[in-house]
Amino acid sequence: MIKAVFVNLVRFVVLVFLQVFLLKNITLYNLSTPYLYILFILLLPFETPNVLLFILAFILGITIDAFYDTPGLHAAACVLVAFVRILFISITVQKDGFDNEPEPTLSIMGLRWFFTYALVLTLFHHFFLFNLEAFNISELQYMIGRVIMSALFTVFLMLMSGLLFFRRKERK
Amino acid sequence: MRNLLIFITKYNAFFLFIIFEVFSLVIYIKYNSFQKATFINSSNKITGDLYTRVSGLYEYLKLREVNDNLARQNAELRNQLKSSFYVDTLKKHKVSDTIYKQQYEYIVAKVINNSVNRSNNYITIDRGSKEGITKGMGVISDQGIVGKVIYISDHYAIIQSLLHKDSQFSAMLAKNKEIGYIEWNDHLDPHMAVLKDVSNNAQPKLGELVVTSGYSLFPAGIPIGRISSLQTKTGGFLLNMDVKLSVDFSDLQYVYVVNNKFAKEQAALEAQKKE
Numbered sequence: 001m002i003k004a005v006f007v008n009l010v011r012f013v014v015l016v017f018l019q020v021f022l023l024k025n026i027t028l029y030n031l032s033t034p035y036l037y038i039l040f041i042l043l044l045p046f047e048t049p050n051v052l053l054f055i056l057a058f059i060l061g062i063t064i065d066a067f068y069d070t071p072g073l074h075a076a077a078c079v080l081v082a083f084v085r086i087l088f089i090s091i092t093v094q095k096d097g098f099d100n101e102p103e104p105t106l107s108i109m110g111l112r113w114f115f116t117y118a119l120v121l122t123l124f125h126h127f128f129l130f131n132l133e134a135f136n137i138s139e140l141q142y143m144i145g146r147v148i149m150s151a152l153f154t155v156f157l158m159l160m161s162g163l164l165f166f167r168r169k170e171r172k
Numbered sequence: 173m174r175n176l177l178i179f180i181t182k183y184n185a186f187f188l189f190i191i192f193e194v195f196s197l198v199i200y201i202k203y204n205s206f207q208k209a210t211f212i213n214s215s216n217k218i219t220g221d222l223y224t225r226v227s228g229l230y231e232y233l234k235l236r237e238v239n240d241n242l243a244r245q246n247a248e249l250r251n252q253l254k255s256s257f258y259v260d261t262l263k264k265h266k267v268s269d270t271i272y273k274q275q276y277e278y279i280v281a282k283v284i285n286n287s288v289n290r291s292n293n294y295i296t297i298d299r300g301s302k303e304g305i306t307k308g309m310g311v312i313s314d315q316g317i318v319g320k321v322i323y324i325s326d327h328y329a330i331i332q333s334l335l336h337k338d339s340q341f342s343a344m345l346a347k348n349k350e351i352g353y354i355e356w357n358d359h360l361d362p363h364m365a366v367l368k369d370v371s372n373n374a375q376p377k378l379g380e381l382v383v384t385s386g387y388s389l390f391p392a393g394i395p396i397g398r399i400s401s402l403q404t405k406t407g408g409f410l411l412n413m414d415v416k417l418s419v420d421f422s423d424l425q426y427v428y429v430v431n432n433k434f435a436k437e438q439a440a441l442e443a444q445k446k447e
Binding site: 021024025027030033050051054057058061062066067068069070071072073075076079080082083086087132133134139142 | 184185186188189191192193195196197198199200201202203218219223226285287288289290291292294296330358359360361362
């Protein structure tokens, strides 16, 4: 329990720093901007209560907002991600499996499940974020291009970090 | 009543989602529409301090470029020195003494946070109200205009960059003084802007210089960029054209905040007229 709290705390700080001081400056062809920090919400343990999940998502969002000067924008998107995460997990994972699988990481859940999970949540996040930021639909085509390219970049980074911290399945 | 409670606990995720989402959106919309300076932005103590440290690190990587820039600027300034001009009559010297009263004052500031890749971009600088900066002052760099100050704290200020949906500055063609206004274009390209509503008889040419008009926060004649393409005429009286910005917003290091000493007087006079 304490270990899980510690690991998530470190993950929070590292991801926020990475996002704010490195990834914030990266844009490919005015089209692709990675938002890796939502990986924190993705990797919270399965057994996190819903209230805590939403509170953590909100805190993460508002922290990013403080650095991006957009109060509420990232918080709203993060809360949406938390909600989609609950739905996605309740549909695809069986409840009894929780004892053996504490966290939805790449090494535990396998590439296929994790890729789908990351892609769906990232698309929701980016679509909501970009549309809320621009707040008009006159440039919808360009917007969708931006969402898809950014989502691909973000998911790529998520998979890379998943592989970087890859651990073989422990024996039961 | 019991059924209601069961219903709520069963779908608690959904209700929690609604609560938090509404809360975030309220913050977002409130901040946007009323432009209230809340504490959740990069001019507050913690984030401002962190940005200062990190930008200190970045500076080392750019020392060479900054040096080149400073040297170039030094040379330019030396050209403007009085000692490099030949004073032909005593009279002229005297006249220039009495008619020039300093109207614009420049406060140098370091950029500690900057963005170019979002649809609303802001810049944070390390000078604030303690150094005499107030809301609404214009900001330029040695290459051209940058934006205007929108929030200030004691030691930091936030600039609404030209790369912002709501930024609009009065501008003119350098050659024939035709007035228009400059705005960021719709494609989020940090190197391009649009000069709008120039009168039809201006006959602009590609590569022509676009400068500030002196009707807004800046002194007249500060460069903005060069015309890169003329948009096709739509048959109206006014022309639009694409402008390649002279400032590289992704690489801002130092900026100057422009303090127009007569701004208050002018605003007061114009307010009088309205009454």
